[in-house]
Amino acid sequence: MADTVERTRGGWLLKPTVTLAPLDVGRAERELAEIADAASGDDLARVAGLLTAKSPVRDFLGAVFDLSPFLRDLARRRPSMLDALFDRGVEERLAAIVAEIGRSGLVPDLTEPALMASLRERKTEAHFLIALADLAGEADTQATVRRLSRLADACVDAASDFLLRDAHRQGKLSLADPENPAKGSGWILLGMGKLGARELNFSSDIDLISFFDPERPAIIDPSDATDLFSRLTRRLVRILQDRTEHGYVFRTDLRLRPDPGSTPLAIPVLAALNYYEGRGQNWERAAMIKARPVAGDIEAGTAFLKELQPYVWRKYMDYAAIADVHSIKRQIHAHKGHGEIAVRGHNVKLGRGGIREIEFFVQTQQLIAGGRFPELRGRETVAMLAELAKRNWITAEARDALTRQYWFLRRVEHAIQMVADEQTHTLPEDDEGLERIAHMLAFADAESFSHAFRASLQQVEAHYAALFEAAPELSSGVGNLVFTGDVDDPDTLQTLHRLGFQRPSDICRVIRSWHFGRYRVTRSAEARERLTELTPALLEAFGKTRRADEALMRFDEFLAGLPAGVQLFSLLQSNPALLRLLATIMGAAPRLAAVITRRPHVFDGLLDPALLTELPNRAYLATRLAAFLEGERAYEDVLDRLRIFASEQKFLIGVRLLAGSIDAAHAGKAFSDLADLTIGAALEAVEAEFSIRHGRVPGGRIVLLGMGKLGSRELTAGSDVDLILLYDHDADAEESDGDKPLAPSHYFSRLTQRLIAAVSAPTAEGVLYELDLRLRPSGNKGPVATHVEAFRKYQRQDAWTWEQMALTRARAIAGEPELAAEIDAEVAAILALPRDAAKVRAEAAEMRALIEEEKPPRDLWDIKLVPGGLIDLEFIAQVATLTGQVEGEGRTANTAETLARLAPAFADGSTRQDLVRAWSLYLALTQIFRLCLDSPFDRKDVPPGLADLLLAATDLPDFSVLEAHLKEMAGEVRGIFGRLLKKRK
Template sequence: MSGISKAANADAPFFSQVLRELAPLDKKNAAALLREFLAHAAEKGCGFSSALNDNKPAAGFLSAVLDLSPYLRGTLLQRPQLLDPLFERSLPQRLEALLHEISAGSDAEDLTEADLMTALRQHKLEGHLLIALGDLSGVFSADDATFWLSRLAEESVGAAARFLLRDAHAAGKLKLPDLKHPEVDSGWIILAMGKFGAFELNYSSDIDLIVFIDEHSPAIPDPYDCVETFSRLTRRLVRILQDRTADGYVFRTDLRLRPDPGSTPLAIPVGAALNYYEGRGQNWERAAMIKARPVAGDIAAGKRVIAELAPYVWRKYLDYAAIADVHSIKRQIHAHKGHGEIAVRGHNVKLGRGGIREIEFFVQTQQLIAGGRFPKLRGSRTVDMLAALEDLGWIGEEARDTLTREYWFLRDVEHRIQMIADEQTHMLPEDDEEFLRVAHLMGYRDGESFAADFRAALTTVETHYAALFEQAQELTGEAGNLVFTGDVDDPDTLKTLANFGFERPSDICRVIRTWHFGRYRATQSAESRERLTELTPVLLKAFGATSRADEALMRFDEMIKGLPAGIQLFSLLQSNPRLLDLLVLIMGAAPRLAGIITRKPHIFDGMLDPAIFADVPTRSYLAERLENFLGPSKVYEDILDRLRIFAAEHRFLIGIRLLTGAIDGARAGKAFSDLADLVIDRALQAVIDEFAVRHGSIKGGRIAILGMGKLGSRELTAGSDVDLILLYDHDEDADESDGEKGLAPSQYYMRLTQRLIAALSAPTAEGVLYEVDFRLRPSGNKGPVATHIDAFRKYQRNDAWTWEHMALTRARTVAGDASFFPEIQEDVAGILAMPRDASKIAKDAAEMRALIEAEKPPSDAWDLKLVAGGIIDLEFIAQFAVLTGNVEGPVVALSTAEVLRKLKPEFVDPATADRLVEAANLYTGVTQIIRLCLDGDVKREDFPPGLGDLLCKASDLPDLDRVEAQLQETAMSVRKTFDSLLQKAKK
């Protein structure tokens, strides 16, 4: 929301800018009106006549405005001096000054209500004129015009509210804490609704308000009187804004959006309002609350109310009433869909077919359905939410772009209609001359061209609007036969399948007959087969649209084969096209995930929770679910099996969030790492408890596990193994554990660690928790798997190699005795802060990188870890910076990108640091997707087609070739920085 068109020079005087050329209806009349205006201006002492006469384009523009808009003509003839500032200042500058005048005026001493009403009307008239000139001239876009109109309304409401609050304080009705800022803690909550709330006001719009009362405000002396007090203030507020006087009006004001307006006061206590919305609120009221915004009065209290209403507006589960409302509206759509050509003259731009309301409803419906799961969809502005819907994959780019374009086109038409006479109308005139007047205000030379463009816009909007409610299961009329009875393939069905995109239609027929004959457990019940039969056409169409349709459908068949039952899944897919799209995406783009579902269909159960995309998988979220899942389990093997099931399911669900764009690669890395922390910690506790049954415990014994590598930096991917170091401590006089079979401390912790490794990595019927690697421990494979903290300190301070200290920059305590953690982290921080020879570190790092390149060259340009300038180079830069003291602040538990973001400017200039951070983010986004979708190393030419789309989305680039080019360009830049930094340090 800029408020200033990109096309405008923010500092140039308005009349010095290139103004859009408008054609008057009558050139002679326009010229006469201009002469009359200049004469009025001279009488009023305005000094711009000569400047305007010398500026032919500006004079021509102004004469056309005078001819085309009776309302603007009346304003200009009445107050020509309003143009004076525009010969020296830009429109945004003058408008900002005007808004300041409105705000400051309400603070004047001895201000009367009559004085305020006069001032607000005069300021509004000037604002209206300036915004109209900006809009018609092209200096403002429609977006800018709606923004400034909304700002004008906001300042007007705010000024009136401050005046009324001070007046109530003077009368003893309120005890305001701060008379200089009367709105603060006043308890008077004024919410802007609709277009006002969304900064989308139209030119002659009324403003929708809802007024609440914070009964607990310190400004309210008697809570029992507050409803009457604030209702009276609200009534006066409306009168100040909308009563017509000799100076006109400010804004027509509508309070009917409040709860149950027929039986509730104008100002409603917050508690009563919340009870109403929770108990009786309707879906249209939920939709209205999407755009709610506190604009005046107690802003802080207003924000709290909006936050409290969030669960009501943004529901985690789509309720049946909302679905019924959607289908009811769908029936209304179908009543007019395709019924002849749309009439242009007399058409309602806002409410008619293909109008503004249809675009708004197109957006708001999907916001209501999905906003609970996707916080990104909780915005109030229509065009912003079109972009968010496309970003999340709910609509395509074409829908976003065309609806955005037509939305602003229709808003322009709406504004031109209203500029003619300042009437709150949305109807295009039927009269020839008046219709032509709108066309000319739009910049057209004739009515026919405008009518054609207008009709095309309506048709485009109507098409998208109606398509929103098309049944996902409906096939186009040209689909053809889909017959799967008997044992012989139907020839027309084979043609239909081929048209859908299947290369082996006969094999597909055989698969579907297997479903229909009930040969799988999931299709044995008649009801299950019935649901699957109804779903089959849309399944075939969806899979046929993928690039490898046969392969994707076969993966789906494997999944069905493993399901214990199918009715729930088939019903869900039938009623939830988004979930079907996701399943098709997995089968077509993510062989690794498809394989997981095929081997363990139960893992898909987590997808049945509609809230999955709303709940970001934070550590607390995962911890709560882990505790619930483990429940009262006490048996060792049962605990481990439950951990395996939980870890597998939540790795999958984190991956699904990543796949759909609900979280990005960096957030996924943190979630995968948090999951590993929690599971490893619970596995360790189970191992300790089980081990103690026979071997007891060591006196004063403490255990902590250091996460290293990507676990330490919280950058795990879906397929990462985990690098661990187990550290322990105990009392000095502890000789042996106190169990039935006592063990010396070193032997005790060594065997316990081996038991932990087995618990984490041993294959079982429920799979493997994690592949673990303990090779980063002191002395590597030669040393014991468990290390005493004193030995760890001594080794790291005296004997560790540079590469081991580089690895230690990512060390983080992840499991074990929490009381042990601070001591270990303090040790790690002390070791990392030891003075070092930067040139030696640089030499060692360069040699290590060269050795890796020689022994493990990259397989291709997509081997982002090993490629020159890839992930290893970035990690080395970050680790080198940490070891040489070139990072601001602590570095524990930071990702590579986060470390790079904190590089000191004397180490690397900020622009280069920014490029390194961008590189890390790009690599993270791409790597997370690839590791999620693929098993092992896969060449570019073998990428599933759907994976390419995901990589483009993660990289924010249009095609895979550009992604590859961006990766190569980034790698070259990183390698150049890597070489430069190390070379510089060696000197």
């Protein structure tokens, strides 16, 4: 007992140099009493006496335990940590703990759970003592960060020693000296970020990268080394960060390794060097400034960093080096001091005027100058501020101001984290929380702290903004857009949300993946830099689609398929209209977006600066197709090139429609001309190929008769193609003249089947068109190819009214020109035959009623089937044609032209105008539906961008107005349909 009293008189060896005040004096007293009781229960009389007798130390501890629930709970659970400071000062006790940790990895027969418990107990005590010393003023902030970093080094070292010895025992490694397991092991553990710079914060993660050198003698099987060291790395993380009843050691982050989404946890040094030299990012160069071997084979780690020096430190400050630095800056919006800096909720690390800006200020200067001046290659922020000033890279005033504010902000960061041992950098938003931080930092109140804090941020911000006054600016006022590193920047998440993204964290992940060069399009440094420059404008454009997340995800899929991107990124950067168009496609046109995602080559057409000024008429398309097919080509190659050409031109026609350079009617004609030309070219290729084996039928001629929307030149982007193949030959021809002759009917049927396969069979380049031959005489029951005379006879004698209505849209689209002219003349003659008008009208009305019964419309937006919709208009035009109620020279297969030319006796001028107006509305909507959507239009789920397109195409101000207009129009058309097709005498 006397010995205990004597020891107590020695006093507690941590003497506070600052005065802290609790938030609640009464609560502080109660907390001290509880901890004193716990100390008494553990027979720690010295601690109990310290906490009950009035003294400045007691007042200090009362304030600490009231301000920090985390430290209070630690003291309550383990009052022995306070007791240790009666015998040793903080520095001496911390040195002893670090030494104990170092020995723990070498204890014979130690189990992994025992090591984990040992590390956690010792780390907890060290953490507690470091915090007390910091709050007491015994250690300045620089000493605090060094102590924390030394503690982390020791823990990582002990865990890695244990794992290496364990691998040696299992025969996985052959260590030269198990008592010094790291030496020659080849396992490199680099500390990154604040750990590498020995600037760890109180509740910091530790950033590690695990490499290995397969040439080191300890490695028995180099082929198994990746798997072995990845397993060891996984175990290392578990030892350090798994939460047990003893807590955790350090949260451990491995995501700074090269391309973390697709690389193992441990990477061979050669693969790492190849990555950094070929695909390394600018932010990775900056990150490597702080890299330090912290455990494992220190010699191998040092050699690795030496090999990496040319990548990190460029010798000459040429344009490329400065552009590299600016390409990092381009991802960060430099605030110029506009607006008030908030204190509540401010992120001390990442926010305006925060720690990250000071670090970035230093690192950019290091990247530019460190290649020529080795003394600027240091890891520590403040030491490098001094070196930069010494070499006149920055002013002494900037050095002093940033040094002072760096340590102040780090103190604030520590205080925030000491409250509850949470990895947060954000000041509280509530009054009590902010007052707590102010008291921990020895301010009188939150107001005085706020004043000092705001002044600090403003000073940092001013120096940071000045650093890049000459750097290229991007989009003004976008806000923070930081995608460097691997952790989401809070301000960037807010910026993305403000721009219109609902899942900003996912967007950050996607953009970071671009920076890793995983896609071919982003493998070159130039492409990545151009894309980095483009990103803010890209995000703004996608945000305006009002379905921003989907738009960006589709753009990401598009990038994944591109072979190269420098030209595209440059074009988008210099052409805002094209960028807006791309955003529209990605946000509002899933069908078009899917086309360019599956077949990125179609996007090449957008690189043509004349795209939106050249009309895609028949002559334009024919010239382009001829150039595309030029030269001797194999049959399969011709078919593939036709598919490529058609997919590209369909896309470009659609783009012109979306951009407003052509209207829906022009688009229908262009889609139809494209089908005419490509199917015609396919027919020529099939005939030539077929003739190699089967020859030709004497006098044989073929014509393709386009029906439906193809015939009327109203094709849409997603339309099937209705065709009839007609043929003729010499009357006395019995068979073809090839090696394998065929009878004419058999010959042309086989040739038609070959054509169907050539056009519709899927190849690596997709399908040219889906063909439908059911409109031929006798439908599916008849032969696929029809002799001209059979066609004439059938249409004149046997065709049903509905078949002759379909014939009103027939048009020869390809084949032998003279026969095509004959067929067009014959179709005109058939349509001009006298008919019972009343019967035609009645049968058409009956057919419409039957369709309505068997295929009712889904809703108002089912424009084809809805009463008063497209079918009603088509039937009106077809009945008028068959009954001779169309005026003007020559026959037209086009529905709009037919409706405009209705005879006054059939429809008066006002009715004609109403019908043409309805057709124009329906055609505009249909073209955009078929262009943009790959499923039926759903009024409840309209992409906002699509709604905008529909309004632009119809020149209406609001979607509800469009809906009302559509409903009214359908009612008018249905009324006209009833009047025009009712039975007349």
